[in-house]
Amino acid sequence: MRDGYYDKVFHVLESRIQAAFAAFVKARYGSEVAVATEQPKQSSFGELALPIAFQLARQLKKAPKAIAAEIVEGIGAVEGVAAMEIAGNGYINVRLDRGVYGRLLLGGVAQAAAAKPGKIIVEHTNINPNKAAHIGHLRNSVLGDTFVRALRACGNTVEVQNYIDNTGVQVADVVVGFHFLEKKSVTEVRGLIGGARFDYVCWELYARISSYYKDHPEAIEWRKRTLHEIEEGHGEIAEMGHVVADAIVECHLKTMRRLGITYDVLPRESEILHLKFWATAFEQLKERKAIYLEAEGKNKGCWVMPGAHFGGSEEAEDSKVIVRSNGTVTYVGKDIAYQLWKFGLLGKDFYYRVLKTYEDGHRIWVSTTAPGDGSPAFGHGAEVFNVIDSRQSYLQDVVVAGLQQLGYREQADKSIHFSYEMVALSPRTCVELGIELSEEDKQRPYVEVSGRKGLGVKADDLIDKLIENAQREVDSRNPERPEAERRKVAEAIATGALRYVLLKFTRNTVIAFDFQEALSFTGESGPYVQYAAVRAGKILRKVEERGEALPDFERALPDEAMARQLAGEDFWQLLLSASKAGSAIERSVASGEPSHIARYAFQLAQDFSNFYAKYPVVDEQDEEKRALLLWMTQYFRRQLEYTLGVLGIAVPEYM
RNA sequence: GCGCCCGUAGCUCAGUUGGAUAGAGCGUCUGGCUACGAACCAGAAGGUCGGAAGUUCGAAUCUUUCCGGGCGCACCA
Numbered sequence: 246m247r248d249g250y251y252d253k254v255f256h257v258l259e260s261r262i263q264a265a266f267a268a269f270v271k272a273r274y275g276s277e278v279a280v281a282t283e284q285p286k287q288s289s290f291g292e293l294a295l296p297i298a299f300q301l302a303r304q305l306k307k308a309p310k311a312i313a314a315e316i317v318e319g320i321g322a323v324e325g326v327a328a329m330e331i332a333g334n335g336y337i338n339v340r341l342d343r344g345v346y347g348r349l350l351l352g353g354v355a356q357a358a359a360a361k362p363g364k365i366i367v368e369h370t371n372i373n374p375n376k377a378a379h380i381g382h383l384r385n386s387v388l389g390d391t392f393v394r395a396l397r398a399c400g401n402t403v404e405v406q407n408y409i410d411n412t413g414v415q416v417a418d419v420v421v422g423f424h425f426l427e428k429k430s431v432t433e434v435r436g437l438i439g440g441a442r443f444d445y446v447c448w449e450l451y452a453r454i455s456s457y458y459k460d461h462p463e464a465i466e467w468r469k470r471t472l473h474e475i476e477e478g479h480g481e482i483a484e485m486g487h488v489v490a491d492a493i494v495e496c497h498l499k500t501m502r503r504l505g506i507t508y509d510v511l512p513r514e515s516e517i518l519h520l521k522f523w524a525t526a527f528e529q530l531k532e533r534k535a536i537y538l539e540a541e542g543k544n545k546g547c548w549v550m551p552g553a554h555f556g557g558s559e560e561a562e563d564s565k566v567i568v569r570s571n572g573t574v575t576y577v578g579k580d581i582a583y584q585l586w587k588f589g590l591l592g593k594d595f596y597y598r599v600l601k602t603y604e605d606g607h608r609i610w611v612s613t614t615a616p617g618d619g620s621p622a623f624g625h626g627a628e629v630f631n632v633i634d635s636r637q638s639y640l641q642d643v644v645v646a647g648l649q650q651l652g653y654r655e656q657a658d659k660s661i662h663f664s665y666e667m668v669a670l671s672p673r674t675c676v677e678l679g680i681e682l683s684e685e686d687k688q689r690p691y692v693e694v695s696g697r698k699g700l701g702v703k704a705d706d707l708i709d710k711l712i713e714n715a716q717r718e719v720d721s722r723n724p725e726r727p728e729a730e731r732r733k734v735a736e737a738i739a740t741g742a743l744r745y746v747l748l749k750f751t752r753n754t755v756i757a758f759d760f761q762e763a764l765s766f767t768g769e770s771g772p773y774v775q776y777a778a779v780r781a782g783k784i785l786r787k788v789e790e791r792g793e794a795l796p797d798f799e800r801a802l803p804d805e806a807m808a809r810q811l812a813g814e815d816f817w818q819l820l821l822s823a824s825k826a827g828s829a830i831e832r833s834v835a836s837g838e839p840s841h842i843a844r845y846a847f848q849l850a851q852d853f854s855n856f857y858a859k860y861p862v863v864d865e866q867d868e869e870k871r872a873l874l875l876w877m878t879q880y881f882r883r884q885l886e887y888t889l890g891v892l893g894i895a896v897p898e899y900m
Numbered sequence: 901g902c903g904c905c906c907g908u909a910g911c912u913c914a915g916u917u918g919g920a921u922a923g924a925g926c927g928u929c930u931g932g933c934u935a936c937g938a939a940c941c942a943g944a945a946g947g948u949c950g951g952a953a954g955u956u957c958g959a960a961u962c963u964u965u966c967c968g969g970g971c972g973c974a975c976c977a
Contacts, residue, residue: 279917281917283916283919284916285920286919286920286921287920287921290920294919294920296919299919299957299958302957303956303957308957309957332920333919333920334919334920334957334958335957336919336920373977410977413976413977414976414977415976415977543975544975546975547975549975552973556903556904563902563973565974566974566975568975569975570975571975573975575974575975575976575977576976576977577977580977635904635905635971635972636971636972637972637977638903638904638905638971638972639903639904639972639973640972640977666905666906666970666971667970667971689969689970690912690969690970691970693970693971718939722937722939738939749913749914749925750912750913750914751913751914753905753906754906754912754913755905755906755970755971757912759912762912762926765926765939766939767925767926767939767940768924768925768926768939769913769924769925769926770925770939772939773925773939773940775939776939776940777940779939780936780937780940781936783936783937784936785936786936787936788936832916835916836916838916840914841916844914844924847924847925848924851924854940854941855940855941855942857936857940857941858932858938858940858941858942859941859942861936862936863936864936878936899937900937900939
């Protein structure tokens, strides 16, 4: 299905019913209420429940049940509705006309989704380019990528940015490791890149230099010097900084590509500095008096933003340093400049060059300091989502406060911290990884990871392990298939499993990552959902293998036949459920909660698995019923594949 | 100390703007493969939604308070 188009039959009927009720209530009671609809508690109650009588009860001072009765009696026929009933204390339950509904689905009422005007910018991933990506980074990227897919599915124009902090402390630390600890030259470091897993080498080195600082506090001088030279941009150390960061970015892109994640543009901090983005933002902030030069106290000599601007108090200790007393700008300061640029408010732009082009023609652009080949227009977003973990909400508040203080109220409101809780490790998994735990930690539900200490699950290790696991199963179930093909299937399963475990939790749930759980492909998992789609595909293929063509469903299932076949609950519930994919995605976008799509996909897969076990499709003797079964199978398969696509999960041919 | 988040079945989690008898997965127990391949299906057991008070026709959901846990509150990012 094309982006922005999907079945909206349910949606259309729902709107029609709401409009009919609103019109009747206005005519009868002269009151204008927003007609809410709910899903009935039990499917046997019908397809829609309207609590409107409760809403009116207060105004009319009448029993809800009596009002409901008046409405049901007076409203008359609504197209597509078979019956209305009063239930409970005053619910109005609506039963749809199943025949009409089925025929509408069969005819394919695809309507354009309600896209928001303007471009939406989503920034995600944003990993310090100094070490391998780990499981926590994956949650960020998978959440961001899925949200992007959902936004696009709803017809929105989306730009994906991945900010690269290539001049920060973390990169500097690895350079310190190479230069001062290991006494390596730029050429030697370059030599390492060609070798295996440069990001793993840096992962170890970063942990090593971090602990070295602890034992040798004087080594902090190395960091200061390195940081300074990287910011200046000249000399061997600065060059090494670029070499390391560029190589690690390449590693990250490769890792994310394995999960189907990509970007449109990589704005880099080095360009923010060299193109004087900060200087411009600084002038604006000073001019609008959003920040001031602190004359006394612990922040003396710093440019600070008063705490009152971002939820703190007027006390000086609550204010946030934007420019240090030595004149250098903090990360938040640069982030304010970056955020201004995202909205097109800075009055400056980057130059760009193509960093790489994938086989499908997709290009990733990266910021650069010199004018180059014609690039698309980046930035100028109408709305911005920053996918950043919840521990940084304080800093995000400061950034938003910056926009507000500059008078950009509207943009401040559209500057959204798409936050999520961290990924920690289950104690059991820590033990497996050889991480020593205190007795106290063993009792906790989870243990926080630490990049500085080199503790954590590296993304590529995890993906490798998942593929290995899937491969064993695929090989034993499909020994006759070619090896290269089996490998692809194993990769799809591994990706599906990983993306699903990261998506099934709501954003503000801390994930206690557990190897055993992630490697389990049963129950509420990606492979379970994939399996349902694979089985549907197999049924359809089986028919083909027998040399039959699928029936012409339009002809085989006219109105009466459709109504007859959908009279039973099993078929009707599956069809209804499958037709709500678009609603699930829209709801997910509206609430900013990708897990809703994952849960919907699982629910749908469950419905189909039940259907699959209960009704043999291929051998059905009744012609009309067989046509319905085949059509439902095809429809289910299409809807599930579409939904999984939004989750970034592919459906293999077999499993 | 201040701010944000979380306490729902043995475990891990869902629960739409307050709505009908609080739901899944895992685990446990019982059944189901001559295959549209069981990475599956059916069934059972399992809950004073952390405690208390309040708001109202109605609260897991909103308010207050207490208890228990997590994360922030750098001239790091």
